[in-house]
Amino acid sequence: MPLLESDFYGFQKLLTPRQQESVHAVREFMEREVRPIADDYWERAECPVHLFRPFAEIGTMGAGWKETSTLESSAVHRGWIGMELARVDSSFCTFIGVSSGLAMTSIALGGSDQQRAQWLPQLADGSMIGAFGLTEPLAGSDTARGMRTTATRKGDTWVLNGAKRWIGNATFADVVVIWAKDTADDRVKGFIVRQGTPGFSATKIERKQSLRIVQNADITLENVEVAETDRLQKIDSFRDLAKVLRITRDGVAWQALGTMIGAYEAALKYVGQREQFGRPIASFQLVQDKMATAIANITASFGLCVRVSQMGDEGTQRDEHAAMAKSFVTTRMRETVALCREVVGGNGITLDYGVARFFADAEAVYTFEGTKDMNQLIVARSVTGHSAFV
Ligand code: FAD
Numbered sequence: 583m584p585l586l587e588s589d590f591y592g593f594q595k596l597l598t599p600r601q602q603e604s605v606h607a608v609r610e611f612m613e614r615e616v617r618p619i620a621d622d623y624w625e626r627a628e629c630p631v632h633l634f635r636p637f638a639e640i641g642t643m644g645a646g647w648k649e650t651s652t653l654e655s656s657a658v659h660r661g662w663i664g665m666e667l668a669r670v671d672s673s674f675c676t677f678i679g680v681s682s683g684l685a686m687t688s689i690a691l692g693g694s695d696q697q698r699a700q701w702l703p704q705l706a707d708g709s710m711i712g713a714f715g716l717t718e719p720l721a722g723s724d725t726a727r728g729m730r731t732t733a734t735r736k737g738d739t740w741v742l743n744g745a746k747r748w749i750g751n752a753t754f755a756d757v758v759v760i761w762a763k764d765t766a767d768d769r770v771k772g773f774i775v776r777q778g779t780p781g782f783s784a785t786k787i788e789r790k791q792s793l794r795i796v797q798n799a800d801i802t803l804e805n806v807e808v809a810e811t812d813r814l815q816k817i818d819s820f821r822d823l824a825k826v827l828r829i830t831r832d833g834v835a836w837q838a839l840g841t842m843i844g845a846y847e848a849a850l851k852y853v854g855q856r857e858q859f860g861r862p863i864a865s866f867q868l869v870q871d872k873m874a875t876a877i878a879n880i881t882a883s884f885g886l887c888v889r890v891s892q893m894g895d896e897g898t899q900r901d902e903h904a905a906m907a908k909s910f911v912t913t914r915m916r917e918t919v920a921l922c923r924e925v926v927g928g929n930g931i932t933l934d935y936g937v938a939r940f941f942a943d944a945e946a947v948y949t950f951e952g953t954k955d956m957n958q959l960i961v962a963r964s965v966t967g968h969s970a971f972v
Contacts, residue, residue, distance in 0.1 A: 583609070586669075586766075587842045587850075593888055594662075597947035599658040606661050609781035612670040620671040620795070621933040625752050627794040629677055631711075631754060638708025643682040647690045649698055650706035661836035665887075668840025669847070671944040673795030675837050679706060680750040680796075683830045685712025688759045692825055693771050701757070702818075702931040713755035715801055716823070723956050725761075726770075726898065728821045731803060733771055740773060740813060742781075742805040742806040748950075752784040752799035758783045759814070760803065760822060770823055772814035781806040792946040827951065828904045832890055834908035834951045839883045840917035841940050841947055846876045848936030849922035853931070863925065866952035881912040886910055900963035909957035912948045919944045 583592055583606040596603065615633055623630055636644070642663050644650020663685075667675035682705065689701050689712075704710040712790060721728030731744025742762050760773045775782055781894055784799040817823060850873065853864040863869050890907040893899035923930040923941045928936050965967045 584912040585810025588846055588877065588880050589884065590877055591884065591970040592596065593884050596658055596888060597662065598654065599657075600653055601655070601662075602633070603641065603646075604642055604653055604664055605659070607664060608642060608666045610797045611637060611640060612666060616674050617670050617865070620674070621939060624671075624673065624939055625933065627790065629754075629795050629797050630674075633674075634678075634681075634939070636712055639676060643678070643699065643704060643708070644686070647686070647698070647702055647706075649702045649968075650728055656887055657832065657894040660886055661833060661891045662832050664836040665840035665843070668947075669844045671794045672841045672844070672940065672947060673796065675840060676750060676793055676796045676946075679713055679830075679833060679837065681818070682827070683713040683833050684714035685755075685757070685759050686879075687826050687829050688714060688772055688814065688817075688823075689774070691829075693818040694815040697774070697815065699812075700773055704705035705757075707773050710756040711751055711754065713749055713751040713758040714748045715752065715758050715760045717746060717748045718741060719745055719747045719800070723953060724921050725762070729761065729770065730766050731760070731762040733773065734765045734806075735810075738810045740808045740810065742772075742773060742803045742808060744803050746801040746803070748787070749799050749801050750796050752801055753786050753797050757812035758782075758784075760806075760808075762799075762803075768819045772817040772823065773808045773812070774812040775803075775806060775808055776812075779806055779808070782810065788945075792942050792944075794942075796946075801952055803825060820870070828899065829894065831904040831908040831951050832887075832899070833959070834947065835890065835904075836881070836887050836912040838915040838944075838947050838960060840906075841944055842876070842880055842915040843924075845922035845937050845940035845944075846873075846880060847871070847939070849925050852926050852935060852937075856927075869925050872925050875923050876918045879918045883911040883914050891913045902961045902965070905952065905960035907956050908951060909961065912944075913954060915944050916948055952970070 583602040641652045645655035686705050705712050734741045758775045761776045781804040784801045787798045856863050886907050919941045923937050926935050926937050929935040959970045
């Protein structure tokens with residue numbers, strides 16, 4: 583597989599030849615199927631749901647789990663795939679990641695062997711799309727304490743009541759993992775809710791100005807009945823849920839890396855072509871400084887993403903490690919997309935020059951899966967020994 587020019591230190595060599603082949607297939611898919619339509623879908627705020635199954639056919643969606651692995655994978659390999667998606671379109675990366683990351687990881691870590699066998703293959707081969715419902719209208723950063731959605735057990739059935747906000751894919755997903763507090767013991771539990779269950783409704787959030795392709799929804803749950811067999815059997819606390827978030831935060835760091843690479847590649851092309859004062863603007867020292875900062879941000883972020891994923895595979899990764907990767911890389915992303923937009927001048931604010939979409943999308947990536955502030959507090963709690971959370 584050809585090295586990306588933005589892979590300045592050649593991190594790609596850490597992937598095995600077979601992993602590079604699968605990444606290459608993803609890269610080709612994104613160039614062929616997604617790049618030509620991304621701006622149009624983004625402008626119309628529509629999601630190319632029809633591409634879910636063809637993407638699944640590449641065979642990378644279940645790469646992490648024994649029930650669905652078709653090739654020898656690693657956390658670096660899976661992170662790299664997310665980066666390749668975001669490098670072309672960060673929305674498409676989110677659309678896929680909500681299902682193959684958040685929903686599948688919840689079932690893989692929280693489900694019994696039977697639940698894993700029932701759901702993971704269908705989510706991996708694209709016959710089902712998943713969603714993940716944690717955030718609520720009144721509980722974002724403090725979902726651990728502030729979650730209001732309740733689950734009440736009645737025999738072999740649970741009754742869910744409450745509301746969720748921002749839930750990606752929820753309007754069309756076949757299954758939504760819903761997090762709720764057990765009214766008996768106030769502990770967090772996870773439930774697999776099928777689309778169409780009476781009392782479940784999802785309404786698209788309109789007028790978003792970031793990740794416009796992703797269909798986020800407000801969900802209401804009114805006496806939604808879920809069988810005990812659809813409760814995630816290995817989840818019994820917020821700590822269990824936090825294990826899912828640790829893995830997916832690692833993935834969002836890779837997504838942020840891909841988002842800044844997408845903006846950088848478009849800006850690099852532009853500064854080589856655009857002339858002012860009789861010379862390409864790439865020859866001006868102030869423009870060069872911005873491009874040097876951008877590639878340094880990308881390279882430092884690559885290093886952090888690779889190492890935090892390796893720690894995941896080694897079994898040494900802790901919450902604060904993933905939190906640092908998410909916080910650091912999204913911050914570098916925000917700086918990088920702004921520099922890239924700046925060197926494209928006025929053209930940098932239209933969709934036509936390849937930077938504006940990444941610039942706008944970076945804001946949502948900076949915010950979801952724990953804002954920068956929340957992730958900084960997790961890191962600082964670890965290094966200072968003092969928790970700023972009340
Ligand atoms: P708030 O928690 O209200 O925070 C507002 C501000 O206050 C932030 O700057 C925050 O850092 C700051 N703040 C809060 N508490 C503190 C504190 N103690 N100290 C310092 N600062 C603080 N959720 C899902 O469950 N599923 C999804 O699929 C999903 N997809 C999403 C997709 C998009 C595009 C977006 C924008 C969000 C998505 N989310 C999803 C929700 C996302 O995880 C939340 O938006 C995020 O956790 C922040 O919560 P909030 O928006 O309620 O902000």
